[in-house]
Amino acid sequence: MATLHASLFAPHDRARSTRRLTPLRLAAFSSLALPIYAAQSPVAVYLPAIYAEHYGMPLTTLGLIFLLERIWGTLADPLIGFLGDRGSARLGRRRTWIIAGALVYAVAAAMLFFPPAGFSAPLLAVSLFLFYLGWSMIQIPYLAWAGEISADYDERTRIATYGTVAGAISLLLVLILPTIIDQLRPDDAPLKLASFGLVVIGGLVVTLPLALSAVEDNSRPPAANARIPFGRAVRLIVGERLLLRVIASDFAVTTGQLIRSALIVFFVSAYMGRPEWASGLFLFQFVFGIAAGPIWMRIATRLGKHRTAILGELVQVAINLGLLLVTPARFPLLLALTLAQGLAQGSGNLMLRSMVADVADKHRLETGADRTTLFFSVFSLTGKAGMAAAVGIALPLVAWLGFAPTGPNTPAALDGLLLVFALGPALAHLISAACLYGFPLDQAEHARIRRALAA
Template sequence: MATLAFHDFPVPAKAALASDRPAALRLIGFASMAVPIAGAGLPLAIFVPQLYATHFGISLATIGFIFLLGRLWDVASDPIVGVLSDRTRSRFGRRRPWIAAGGVLFGLGSALLFFPPSALVGPLYLGLVLFVFYLGWTMIEIPFSAWAGEIDRDYHGRTRVVTYQLTLRSIGLLLVLVLPTLLDQVRPGDGGLKLQVVGGFIIVTLIPALFASLLAFREPPLPDTPPVRAGFWATAKVILSDGLLLRVLASDVAVTAGQSIRAGLIVFFAVNYMGLPAWASGLYLLQFIFGVLAGPIWLRIGYGLGKRQTAIVGELAQAAINIGLVFVFPGMLGLMIALTVAQGLTQGSGNLMLRAMVGDVADAHRLKTGHERTGLFYSVFSLSAKLGPALGIGLALPLVAWFGFDPKAASAPGSLEALKYTFALGPALAHIIAAALIWRFPLDEAAYREVRRALDAEHSSPTAKTA
């Protein structure tokens, strides 16, 4: 099997012609699956526990334990689905059967979770429904991400596909934030109706999105190598031995940790430090409104700088914006709004580039080993979206509490200053770490084009051998 050193490459090959790129309308159809997926996350964390506790009398401790088990199952099922989708060989492709079956389970789980029959609701019901819901979610999310990395193998083309995914994801998240806000103006405090509206949004968008995603593109030809069959420890060894994948994963963990610190503390900052309770939700919503514009902006920047450099610039820009929060004091609403808008315009810049880089890393791995593991690599990358928030919230909330901050009582000036500096500098530090982790990442545009040429040469050669 060919080997490759990531240095001293020739001038990169000419990028794919515009006529060779997937049409925008097809990409929108494919990426539309991101809308119901994104729309499910926030209500699951905010509205579901509140409703099942207040309306159905399940204790918060029991709900917390059930959600913990559900999240552990979710984490465990990601690599399982990733490996199995890589191994799948069918007339419909590798990814499509998983997404179709996952869509059915996800829709069923959403209907049962957001429209629960009162006579059946209890801890066992909630646990079983979450099991189905998370399984369907994983069966969509992992093959969907892997397929996105396979639609366009061009270095910038892959970033373009992922940009459509993340932009539609931002739109889905924005809509699911706006709907409950509007409902509060008509039926304030109606948690049951709010849950049903959000559940209806997920199901109504899921049905057309599922068909649009499945029919938008043909899957690429199945690999000409037999599917890899390895046990748990062998698979873990593959992951841990791939330094490129680990660096991308670690960087994204830092990115999502910084984002979760900001999300977890922004309401406390607005209410307790700024004294602006009316802006508590508005600032968060404002950030996501401008976040919809972030994907196309950073895609254009990526065309000029490349993924690694763009990710570094985006992360350092977010660090600078968060540091700017140090200079915000009570009453300075204008500066706070300006920084929130800037945060929205840089939102997801690192996530976007890092997600596109996973496909490049998977291709480099295939060249080195002869094995196709795109689904596995994206399943591992998805863990950062779960590990990062756990680290961010798990560190930030105990820290501000240790400094004496209590949202239920009047806090001393020192504890409010600690809240401010944690809110500002915690994300800044995380974004700086994310940039440092990929500072000298070797798989740049020139290196990837050499990988692509070597893979194409192997595929076209009748005497090509596999490892």
């Protein structure tokens, strides 16, 4: 039966297996990561703090809004993945969704980053609802498209590396702006929001045509891609155990990263007493994060993806436990740990993204159906669920421990902030590594699958 299914894909897979984009084309395709990930840091790090301090929204209300938006995402992301793997559109199966999502994304970004007078919690909820919908409509088919460019195990890591580096550059850009604003106009929260909006919307206008024209969108769903009910699609995902392990690891690593991101402004300003470093420290981390992608790519060619991801996650555990030794008088230690955090931060995200495409190959061999977009929709969902978990748990938790964003804070409240800031990410990264221990789909097994598909 596997041979019969493989014959459905043979011509297409032979072409993909030898396809290697030039660095220029791959850079153009990866540039779309800039507007996608440029909003990730502002939404997770700065937006809650700005809306709490400048617009007076309670932390509990903000946590609830983000949590509800992620519950909505649990429905929207798989639905987009379910529809995205059915048939082909006139502009291409991936391009159509990306273009439509870009329109929704731009409108919602304008509402979030250029809020009108009297901006309220309900309007924030609506803006986030549309924002995450547009984000999903772009990101899910974009990730699936990236996984379809090549069928080679290491080439997929190269493609994912370009995307990770592009995302890191976008985060670097949006971190430079608030750092400059903090030095010139530190209390101008609307200016910070506007600078984020210009990067997101302006980046979308520039990179969208570059990415859509860099690579052909000629993927066609195989005949085995019968239209299945949504409930059956859910059962299909639940039955794919390797996919569940990858997305569980991704959920954990994203939660850990974004607990740190959601609290770093409060930690640096209130605990360390260095508000002028709140943006600069985050910028410092991502400067080294840009260099980390190629390093982890080289490690992966020797160790394999899942072993490299485990190594990176264990390094993250050690770094976050080291934060327990940080005091206001030990600012150089915080700088050193932040540098290490930057070098280690992309390891899990990079490997896990590439592993989803490998799991999709295994599924195609066994069933004859191409569910790449569906699988990436679930992968995208877990990342956003991790963001919701981070904001929806970390902010109410530090508030429960007595921390107030506008102060004053007792020593006990500041100690509680430190514990959540350090131990929350450490535990999450440890869980992420445990999910990948003994992962069976390594380079040798993937090569066997590719040979069977191309037989």
